[in-house]
Amino acid sequence: MTDNKASIPWYRVAFTKRWLSYFLLTALFAGACVALSTWQFARRDEAKQEINRVLANYNAEPIALTEALPDPTQFDENDKWIPIVVTGTYLPEEQLVARSRPREQVAGVEVLTPLKTGDGMIFIVDRGWLPANENPVDPYILPQPPTGGVTVVARLKASEPSIPGRGMSDGQVATIELPLIQEVLNAPTYTGAYGLLESEDPVPVDQAPLPALKPTLDEGAHLSYALQWIMFGVLAFIGLGWAVRNELRIRNSETAEGKAKLEAQAQKRASKPSEEDIEDAILDGR
Structure with missing residues (x-):
């Protein structure tokens, strides 16, 4: 059939x-x-x-911090990497470190130093990266910033978001969350953006942390x-x-x-x- x-x-x-x-x-x-x-x-x-x-x-010319951030609580993402110049006094006793910042597969932190400006505001300066040392008690020996008046040139970056379940302990923060840092410092602080150090005058006596790496111009394999x-x-x-x-x-x-x-x-x-x-x-x- x-x-x-x-x-x-x-x-x-x-x-x-x-x-x-x-x-x-x-x-x-x-x-x-x-x-x-x-x-x-x-x-x-x-x-x-x-x-x-x-x-x-x-590579733009630096502008005044107050011009770049007229509102200390706001930041336009299109202004990222703009160089700013600000004069003030470092507060070394208030230094913090942003932990878990590996660089070229080496564990390390970024050193955050508050800079008190002439109008009494605090601007957070990321002075650079430090590798972990072999001392288990104090793995990060923070270099001292310049004393007295200092002129800083830095590039702006936005405040980082918080990480749920991870806060601050022993002078260390999980992220560069500026509103949290403002609470710790208990002082009026720029919470819209912080600065990656480019140069400071006068030059510090201690060896400064390693400067931030220049961002790559690679769009990736997307x-x-x-x-x-x-x-x-x-x-x-x-x-x-x-x-x-x-x-x-x-x-x-x-x-x-x-x-x-x-x-x-x-x-x-x-x-x-x-x-x-x-x-x-x-x-x-x-």
Whole structure:
């Protein structure tokens, strides 16, 4: 009875409940790939914006702190890396360290020194990075900043967000969270931004911490990852189509029409001379 069946049309296979379920799973997977691709494109846009900020602001002429931050509690992210100049007096007894700041796979901290300006406000200066030493009791010996009046040139960065469950202990903070530092200092403080030290005058007697590294102008591999996720989504549908076609071919091979096609293909292959026949014909001709 099977031999009298005609070929099965493709939609009789593709629109079955089983293959529709597979199609739904494929669509969900492709949707996830699109979402991940969109996320990578957004990450690339953020990286490009950061590169533009560095190119526009990093080597600009320093401006007064009060001009850059007219409102001590606010900060425009587009002003990141702008150099500012401010004069005041360091408060070395109030120094803090931002912990868990590895650099080139070496454990370390960033030294945060409050600078009291002429109007009584506190501006937090990140004076640089210190590696951990071998003293388990006091792993970070903080160098003393210049005493008396000092003129500081620093680049602005926004206050860092808090980390839930991690606060402050023994003069150490988990992040450079300026509102928290203001509470610790109990003094009016710039909470919108702090400064990465570029230079200070006079030069300190103690060796200063290592200066901050210049940000890289590399947008990363986000574009490549985004295109890869798109490709994965497309390949999922191609694989689904191949699977449907393969099942259709197997099922049609059992019908009379399918068997006739297979026999015709076999006869066609048999009618063609083999490589051995061609070689024998060439030798005979010689």
